[in-house]
Amino acid sequence: MKKTLKIFGIVITSIIVLLGIVFVYIGMSDIPSYEVQKIEFEVKSTPESIERGKNLTMMLCANCHLNKETGKLTGKKLLEAPTEFGDIYSQNITQDKKYGIGEWTNGELLYLFRTGIKRNGQYSPPYMAKLPNMADEDINAIISFLKSDNPMVVEDSTPDTPPAPSFLTKLLCRIAFKPFPMPTEKIALPDTNNKVELGKYLAYNLECFSCHSSDFKTNNFLEPELSKGYFAGGNKPLDEEGRVKFTPNLTPDKETGIGNWSKDDFVNAVKYGIKKGENALTNPMTPYTQLSDQEAEAIFAYLQTIPPIKNKVERSVYN
Ligand code: HEC
Ligand code: HEC
Structure with missing residues (x-):
């Protein structure tokens, strides 16, 4: 009996120590990264696509990325993000090369919107929107707008603050939140007459x-x-x-x-x-x-x- 208790004690202690190590590891490590698939995405920019893209961006992205002080998509602290996720900041997505998306290719942007994987491979948790079902043509429109000469997106070197995700967010990114698969075919617009x-x-x-x-x-x-x-x-x-x-x-x-x-x-x-x-x-x-x-x-x-x-x-x- 004594011996079984001792073994039981050792097993429990080992489990606690192991869990401790896993928790410390997750707490200290970053959000997981994934392989980035190289994607070619040719963006056709027309006045119509820029206009459409502006509307979509205002409805889908501006809530989080538009900074009222700069009047541009330079990012801000997201007060509406639940605090248990950490201190979450949206990013500068103007054309600035250092803080914005000036160096991102169209393919890298498409890949992020579809899967949630950034160009450096890191997964972007659910506090950044994903567009898994949006038609290619509408994503084309959003990128045309982001790369247009609209004052909201032209180069602006306002530095952004990287998000500080909580332990919970990091843990969930290992067990629950995963990137979406990259669609293998183009997604078409719906029939607007229907x-x-x-x-x-x-x-x-x-x-x-x-x-x-x-x-x-x-x-x-x-x-x-x-x-x-x-x-x-x-x-x-x-x-x-x-x-x-x-x-x-x-x-x-x-x-x-x-x-x-x-x-x-x-x-x-x-x-x-x-x-x-x-x-x-x-x-x-x-x-x-x-x-x-x-x-x-x-x-x-x-x-x-x-x-x-x-x-x-x-x-x-x-x-
Ligand atoms: C960020 C979350 C959010 C999104 C996205 C959102 N809604 Fe809402 N919606 C709300 C909330 C919260 C209310 C209630 C607001 C209030 O009580 O003042 C609401 C209210 C409404 C109402 C009023 C219903 C009623 O019974 O009073 C309609 C209609 C509506 N939304 C439609 C939509 C449509 C259509 C979309 C997409 C184009 C949409 N919502 C997207 C959060 C959202
Ligand atoms: C609910 C808030 C929210 C919405 C809506 C949102 N974003 Fe984001 N976005 C974020 C946050 C937070 C980050 C930082 C994520 C990270 O670091 O993993 C981010 C990151 C990005 C990045 C990567 C920037 C970088 O330098 O790493 C791009 C590009 C981006 N968003 C574009 C968009 C576009 C385009 C839309 C609209 C289709 C959009 N976002 C909608 C919150 C949001």
Whole structure:
């Protein structure tokens, strides 16, 4: 009996020591790196692609990368990132060669957006957006804009601060968060005459589903429809002051979702933050003024086709 206890003690102590070593190792090491596939991506820049890219960037990237002091995409501290992830700073993505993306090739940018792997091989955790389902043509548009002479993206040497990810982030990057696979084929734009298809494409790629489903942790970015509580709301993004803001249910359920909304109610809410008889929608539901009416209506048409889910979400109100 004594002997078994002794062996048991030794085993437990060894496990604790080993775990200790693993924890110290993870704490001291960086986020893991992966091999970078060399990708050729020819960007065709036209006035139309730059304009389209500007709209997409304003809707998808500016929230995090636009710095109000410089008026450019020079990055900033992300107050809306949960503090348990560490101190997170978005980066300077102007054309500056040192701090920005002046030295990045189009292929390196595409590879980062698709997989989450940066040009130095390091994986970028979920606090940086990924574009696994976006059409090549739309990524072409975003890069045309980032490399255009628009004042928001021209060279600006404002230094950026690298993120200081927490132990939890580093641990999750070893066991849970992994890069997405690089698509082997081009991804085509949806048929813009098919409202529901266009709406689905936008609901996926503008990341509406990401905030409006149950929880960031159970979202499926590769196949958004498989996310838990798809569009039934209840997720808890933080606003600019780091406070939880519950997301509403956007499924066609008549009582708890938007089953009784008209197309115009929806367009007004999404594009301008206007809600009939109620206070305006507030951060992090930033008005999508860059969406055309046709696009906003398409998202509405798509949301009417998804399964209704009963889930009552109370609006978070702060004074
Ligand atoms: C939720 C906030 C967020 C959004 C949205 C976001 N980013 Fe980022 N981005 C970050 C953070 C944080 C980093 C730093 C990540 C790291 O160091 O791993 C980053 C890093 C980058 C980098 C790498 C820069 C470098 O020097 O390493 C590029 C390029 C980039 N973002 C472009 C974009 C574009 C284009 C979009 C829109 C399609 C976008 N980001 C949307 C937060 C965001
Ligand atoms: C960063 C997270 C986030 C993203 C991304 C997001 N939303 Fe929201 N949305 C919210 C929050 C939070 C609210 C509630 C705001 C409030 O209570 O003031 C909201 C409110 C709404 C409402 C009002 C619903 C109601 O019942 O009041 C609609 C409609 C809506 N969002 C549609 C969209 C669409 C369409 C997209 C994509 C183009 C989108 N949202 C992207 C967080 C988000």
